[in-house]
Amino acid sequence: MQGNIPAQRDHILVQINELLSSHGFETSNIYDRSCFDMVARNEFLLLLMKVLINVDGFTGEQAEEIKKLSSMFMASPLIVGLKSKSELLEEDVVYERHGIPVIAIETLRSMVLEEIYPEIFADRGGYFVRMDGNVIKEAREEQNLSLKDLADLAHVSRETIYKYEHGMVRAFPETAMILESILNMRITLSVDLFKVPEHETTVTRPNAKTGKTENQPRKLVDLGFGVVPTNRTPFDALAKPEAEVLRDIQKNQGPLITNLEKNRNQTVLKKMAVNVKDLSGVTGTDAVFIMEGKRNLKCIEGIPVVHSWEMEEMKTSKEFLRVVRERKECS
Numbered sequence: 001m002q003g004n005i006p007a008q009r010d011h012i013l014v015q016i017n018e019l020l021s022s023h024g025f026e027t028s029n030i031y032d033r034s035c036f037d038m039v040a041r042n043e044f045l046l047l048l049m050k051v052l053i054n055v056d057g058f059t060g061e062q063a064e065e066i067k068k069l070s071s072m073f074m075a076s077p078l079i080v081g082l083k084s085k086s087e088l089l090e091e092d093v094v095y096e097r098h099g100i101p102v103i104a105i106e107t108l109r110s111m112v113l114e115e116i117y118p119e120i121f122a123d124r125g126g127y128f129v130r131m132d133g134n135v136i137k138e139a140r141e142e143q144n145l146s147l148k149d150l151a152d153l154a155h156v157s158r159e160t161i162y163k164y165e166h167g168m169v170r171a172f173p174e175t176a177m178i179l180e181s182i183l184n185m186r187i188t189l190s191v192d193l194f195k196v197p198e199h200e201t202t203v204t205r206p207n208a209k210t211g212k213t214e215n216q217p218r219k220l221v222d223l224g225f226g227v228v229p230t231n232r233t234p235f236d237a238l239a240k241p242e243a244e245v246l247r248d249i250q251k252n253q254g255p256l257i258t259n260l261e262k263n264r265n266q267t268v269l270k271k272m273a274v275n276v277k278d279l280s281g282v283t284g285t286d287a288v289f290i291m292e293g294k295r296n297l298k299c300i301e302g303i304p305v306v307h308s309w310e311m312e313e314m315k316t317s318k319e320f321l322r323v324v325r326e327r328k329e330c331s
Helices: 002-021 060-073 105-114 133-142 147-154 158-165 173-183 218-222 243-249 266-283 317-327
Strands: 038-042 045-054 076-084 093-097 100-104 120-123 126-131 226-229 237-240 256-260 287-291 303-307
Touching: 002 038, 002 045, 002 076, 002 105, 038 266, 045 060, 060 076, 060 100, 060 237, 076 093, 076 105, 100 105, 126 133, 126 173, 133 147, 133 158, 133 173, 147 158, 147 173, 218 226, 256 266, 266 287, 266 303, 303 317
Parallel strands: 045 076, 076 100, 093 120, 256 287, 287 303
Antiparallel strands: 038 045, 093 100, 120 126, 226 237, 237 256
């Protein structure tokens, strides 16, 4: 049974890709051995997705990497899983692992096909919902019910109703159903699955004393880019120009997907370029290869190449971005 897990996971990935791509999403390739499996965009929503058979295998280290990337790309991280321990994940329930939402594939299908979003989330102690306190209060007052009246009808305390109305506590789904029946209206809120994580990213900058950086690409840092090295991704780092440069070029420039030569042979670089071009297209960002050698390359599979010796002559990130844009359409 254990040997079938990779095939089972691959099958789920193909299912998800087909589901999203056939319902208005632009989807990426499926990336092997990456901290995320695929990216999908629908208008302003960008999803950074991970698919797991058992979600308990998802580590805090993986979570930090995905949060870092999501924050840089302004994307929403989402895990689609099959089970936790030996129990299948339930439909229309949101779970969580290390601060990232987890859903079953059936839940994703309901969201995409029917725009039905889950209201129940799992936490220690069971299943819970969040309720709209203003709606509860308005409905109660319209029906001339006091806090005590509604509490008695719902078989909870007056203090509990007060806390519901002021958004101070969550409720069991059964209690929410009773209140909805009494007030004759929906009071529960959908779980917000599409938050972009606020994540502190460690940006590589020159050492104040030595002027050196511990992580490559150093030359991008010297030009004024904030550089975030990445692990287990189809690229090597993300770089972002300073705010002044963004205003000057009048463009909402996302992170620059950066790839380094690292003594990789031409075959590896071409394979890397294909994935990066795909990822760049879905995320709406630019990508670049920084090459150390003297090969006369302007691009690899449509991804611009900038040589380290060229960067020695540049003084600002604006100059670098201009070269990237000029070489972007090369064939």
